[in-house]
Amino acid sequence: MGRLSETFERLREEKRGGLVAYVTAGDPDRATSDDILVGLAEGGADVIEVGVPFSDPLADGPVIQRASERALAAGMTLRGVLALVTAVRTKIDTPIVLFTYANPVVRMEPYAFAARARQAGVDGVLILDYPVEEAEPLRAPLVAAGLDPIFLISPTTTDERIRRSSELGAGFLYVISRLGVTGARAEMAQDAGALVTRIRNHAALPVALGFGISRPEHVAEACRHADAAVVGSAIVNVIAEQGANGSATAVREYVQWLKSGL
Numbered sequence: 001m002g003r004l005s006e007t008f009e010r011l012r013e014e015k016r017g018g019l020v021a022y023v024t025a026g027d028p029d030r031a032t033s034d035d036i037l038v039g040l041a042e043g044g045a046d047v048i049e050v051g052v053p054f055s056d057p058l059a060d061g062p063v064i065q066r067a068s069e070r071a072l073a074a075g076m077t078l079r080g081v082l083a084l085v086t087a088v089r090t091k092i093d094t095p096i097v098l099f100t101y102a103n104p105v106v107r108m109e110p111y112a113f114a115a116r117a118r119q120a121g122v123d124g125v126l127i128l129d130y131p132v133e134e135a136e137p138l139r140a141p142l143v144a145a146g147l148d149p150i151f152l153i154s155p156t157t158t159d160e161r162i163r164r165s166s167e168l169g170a171g172f173l174y175v176i177s178r179l180g181v182t183g184a185r186a187e188m189a190q191d192a193g194a195l196v197t198r199i200r201n202h203a204a205l206p207v208a209l210g211f212g213i214s215r216p217e218h219v220a221e222a223c224r225h226a227d228a229a230v231v232g233s234a235i236v237n238v239i240a241e242q243g244a245n246g247s248a249t250a251v252r253e254y255v256q257w258l259k260s261g262l
Helices: 003-014 030-043 062-073 078-089 102-108 110-120 136-144 159-168 192-200 216-225 233-242 247-259
Strands: 018-024 047-051 096-100 124-127 148-150 173-176 207-210 228-231
Touching: 003 018, 018 030, 018 062, 018 207, 018 233, 018 247, 030 047, 030 078, 030 247, 047 062, 047 078, 062 233, 078 096, 078 102, 078 110, 096 102, 102 110, 102 136, 110 136, 136 148, 159 173, 159 192, 173 192, 192 207, 192 216, 207 216, 216 228, 216 247, 228 233, 233 247
Parallel strands: 018 047, 018 228, 047 096, 096 124, 124 148, 173 207, 207 228
Antiparallel strands: none
């Protein structure tokens, strides 16, 4: 059993929801990014999602788009992300999931990427722009390397695609509670509970619910329905406000505050 499965099993045994925390690797710079990932773990994140900066992040809102721009300007690459995870893995044992678009993986070569990610200590990979029907060329290398392929579910995903995503995926399903791009919102999507219920009727994997979560009460509400809440843009915004000085401490405190909802 891998780290992701162990984490969600522990959450079930403890009868509590989890917190999945996202940041963009290399934002605002390589050294600070290392400290931020450690800060996320120290703050209590149950899973850490590490975004690979990309020049055309079509699924992301302005906060994460700007984070990708800062990271790319600072010289971060996919190889740099894997080196970052390698360094951080000696300090923390929290499960790490890479969020990436397909282009960087294809350029590195999928089997080489998967092997290097496994060696770095990555536990799962979500490739945002590969639909489940076309995922096998990138999924197969992940499975061969012992990594969990993670799929994205939206409110418009059909029941058949939910079943297929659960069958081909591992670790958890990342469920977005609303359509559109990433970004913090003042309120949770009103129909998030119904969406999670529909997914559970067709999928056996744990569910992590994201998009728009930014406060402890949002985390609590998400975990009333799902196994974990995903927070991304709100954390990335903390980094944008703090810059290189104080981001790691601010992120750790912010994650602790978010978890107070649990």
